[in-house]
Amino acid sequence: MPDLIAPAARLxxxxxxxxxxxxxxxxxxxxxxxxxxxxxxxxxxAAWVTRLADDLDPAKAVDAGGVPCTYRWIVEGDRVxxxxxxxxxxxxxxxxxxxxxxxxxxxARRRGLATWALGRMLDEARVLGMDRVxxxxxxxNVASVKTIERHGGVLEGIRDTxxxxxxxxxxxxGVPRA
Numbered sequence: 001m002p003d004l005i006a007p008a009a010r011l012x013x014x015x016x017x018x019x020x021x022x023x024x025x026x027x028x029x030x031x032x033x034x035x036x037x038x039x040x041x042x043x044x045x046a047a048w049v050t051r052l053a054d055d056l057d058p059a060k061a062v063d064a065g066g067v068p069c070t071y072r073w074i075v076e077g078d079r080v081x082x083x084x085x086x087x088x089x090x091x092x093x094x095x096x097x098x099x100x101x102x103x104x105x106x107x108a109r110r111r112g113l114a115t116w117a118l119g120r121m122l123d124e125a126r127v128l129g130m131d132r133v134x135x136x137x138x139x140x141n142v143a144s145v146k147t148i149e150r151h152g153g154v155l156e157g158i159r160d161t162x163x164x165x166x167x168x169x170x171x172x173x174g175v176p177r178a
Contacts, residue, residue: 029101030083081108099133139165
């Protein structure tokens with residue numbers, strides 16, 4: 001059974017295994033990984049995890065243009081399956097990337113994990129008083145489109161970005177979902 005947890009330094013090895021499945025770079029949305037983060041060493045990894053916790057404080061937030069962020073890792077036992085972030089405000093970065101971003105490691109896909117995790121983060125957004133959230137994905141990512149639409153995402157349009165066309169969906173938050 002999967003769980004959503006706050007990033008934890010104790011999962012260094014497990015996170016590195018998940019990261020290796022994506023290949024080099026910082027492209028796994030939902031983890032808040034920046035090019036300046038050094039995650040290979042235990043000390044660097046612990047510093048990154050601390051930065052993610054600090055991103056809840058608008059005065060310290062470095063991801064999403066200073067917007068506070070709630071990061072959660074999707075885990076099963078001690079295995080990191082993916083990550084998801086709720087960006088709790090609006091900035092130029094959020095306008096581009098959305099309020100919620102997520103990534104599932106390739107070997108854990110097609111299990112409904114993204115749909116499940118998105119639902120949990122929508123619950124978190126509801127508790128925080130957000131009335132709607134923007135979720136953006138790559139145009140060719142059919143699985144993400146289906147995940148977003150399962151949660152009531154309504155297509156605003158498709159914008160061209162430096163990463164290619166990106167469909168933009170708004171999800172209204174209000175009455176708790178069944």
